[in-house]
Amino acid sequence: MRAPLAVIRDSFREAIVSRVLWVLLAFITVILSALAPFGARQVSFSKLRYWDIVDPEQLARNLYLEFNSEQPSPGKHIWELLDGKTQERLREAGEGASGNVGGAAHGLFRLFEELNELLVRRDFYNERAWGDVSLDAEATELISRGIPALSHEEIQRLNRLLLEAAYRNLIAKSPRKSVQFNYAGFDFMDPYPISQQQLTAAVEQALVTVMGLVVGVGAVFIGILVTAPIIPHMLETGSIELLLSKPITRVVLFLAKYLGGCMFVLVSGVYLVAGIWLIAGIRFGTWENRLFLCIPIFLFLFMVYYSVSALAALIWRSAIVCVAVSIIFWLVCFALSLTKQFIE
Numbered sequence: 130m131r132a133p134l135a136v137i138r139d140s141f142r143e144a145i146v147s148r149v150l151w152v153l154l155a156f157i158t159v160i161l162s163a164l165a166p167f168g169a170r171q172v173s174f175s176k177l178r179y180w181d182i183v184d185p186e187q188l189a190r191n192l193y194l195e196f197n198s199e200q201p202s203p204g205k206h207i208w209e210l211l212d213g214k215t216q217e218r219l220r221e222a223g224e225g226a227s228g229n230v231g232g233a234a235h236g237l238f239r240l241f242e243e244l245n246e247l248l249v250r251r252d253f254y255n256e257r258a259w260g261d262v263s264l265d266a267e268a269t270e271l272i273s274r275g276i277p278a279l280s281h282e283e284i285q286r287l288n289r290l291l292l293e294a295a296y297r298n299l300i301a302k303s304p305r306k307s308v309q310f311n312y313a314g315f316d317f318m319d320p321y322p323i324s325q326q327q328l329t330a331a332v333e334q335a336l337v338t339v340m341g342l343v344v345g346v347g348a349v350f351i352g353i354l355v356t357a358p359i360i361p362h363m364l365e366t367g368s369i370e371l372l373l374s375k376p377i378t379r380v381v382l383f384l385a386k387y388l389g390g391c392m393f394v395l396v397s398g399v400y401l402v403a404g405i406w407l408i409a410g411i412r413f414g415t416w417e418n419r420l421f422l423c424i425p426i427f428l429f430l431f432m433v434y435y436s437v438s439a440l441a442a443l444i445w446r447s448a449i450v451c452v453a454v455s456i457i458f459w460l461v462c463f464a465l466s467l468t469k470q471f472i473e
Contacts, residue, residue: 135375153355153397161404166313168412169328172320174307175285177245177292181301185237188299189219192240203295206258210247215239248288251276262294267305325414332415339405340423345430348401350456352394352431353438357451359390360442387439391432398427434459 182188195204208216218239247253254276264272268290271283279287293300307320308328323331363369363386377385402423410416434455441447441454 150393153351154400157397157401157404161408165408165412169308169310171306171325172309173282173286174303174305174320174322175248175282175289176319177241177248177289178319179241182241183299183301185240188296189237189240191296193220201257201260203258203262203291206255207247210250211243215243244292248285249281251284253288254291259291259295264294265290268294328413329415332409332413333417336405336409336417336420344401344423344427348398348427349431349434352397353434353452353455356390356393356435357438358448360386360439361446361448361451364442364446387435390435391428394431395428398424
């Protein structure tokens, strides 16, 4: 057993000192470094999106009607906070003016923009204006703490809740929490209204996709590319004579080199999967230990394709032919899979 183990050890040592392995590890490091800055955090959902306004024209009419009323109301208070140009545009929409459709439409869009600007103001809430409005427990709890004591994020959340309470059928109800995606500390896109449980499920689904495409397809063929020359190199004049000088049969020598190539890919696979596992856990709070099951599955899948590459190496002794035959074998398997699914 010492001779086969020695060949495997030599193959593994050859892989460790190989430039190809270190280039591959550096490439994986670049990929992981690009993925690592992605992250997400839970925030209070407060920003008003245009599609959150169910009927902008009706909202403009309600604000205009409440402004003309003598009684204090949310609409009257909000109208007074709007700038003069927006008030004039909304007055046209509220009165149903037909001569300036473009101006009224611009006024409705301007209302959406101004409402978002008003949501950050601490004077948005007025006790008299919202006196007859039924508020939910979250808004009541925020108000009880005192407006000056609320943070910027809490003020936005409170004002959004006040707007929803005043116009229940016109402003879509928002979830209590949403997820803000960021990259390298910088937020991008608006907060997405999903819970932490939904985010975890989405990350798990993304991991399934990544494992299926990046590891299950991309990594396998990269592994074939970097290991294809191992057996042809062994069969070159000078190398094969040296190896056969050891007390080892040709079959055992071939299997030892084959296992050495598998060890080569195993190192890269463990590094890639462990890196993705750490990023998913640290950046998204999803510690999915089952991810490590991909390592033996990935290794088995690679061994299947590498066996085809190794057989081609024995016949043609060319690394290029090994890669080409492996790709043809993959295409045949892929076609059979599609045919099976189509028939079923």
